[in-house]
Amino acid sequence: MSSIYSKADNDIFISRINKLSPESKAQWGKMTVDQMLSHCQAPLDFTFGQTPMKTNFIMRIFGKMLKGKVFGSSEFKKNSPTAPTFIRTEKYDFEETKKGLIERITVFSELGKEAIKTTNHPFFGELTYDEWSQMHTMHLDHHLKQFGV
Secondary structure, eight states: OOOOOOHHHHHHHHHHHHHHOTTTTSSSSSOOOOHHHHHHHHHHHHTTTTTTOOHHHHHHHHHHHHHHHHSSSSSOOOOOOOOOOOOOSOOOOOHHHHHHHHHHHHHHHHHHGGOOOOOOEEEEEEHHHHHHHHHHHHHHHHHHHHOOO
């Protein structure tokens, strides 16, 4: 599996992102390409400690029950649920959101595990650095596939 900490793996993600255009259409789901680029930044910002999130006790228990299933898979299912904080419905500048996502991915290439400022996921609970890497690479891959790249 790819690693969010690997420059070579991130260069592949960046190459795929650079294949997108403002006209790119989703193969499933409701997001536009600019919304997807913004959406993909949100979990990275959370990991960097820039977006605080809380979840209720019941969701935390549910998350712990699903953790093994999610991390035992190599990809997210189409139309998987997302945190309300990560939902994007606005219109975003394509070039700016593309640039912002690439910048965030590059942080992982430069800082590695030191980029992660919290290991406590609001849904799954405590995650290892390898689980964070798996989560981010699966998420990026999922949405890039959603837009055909």
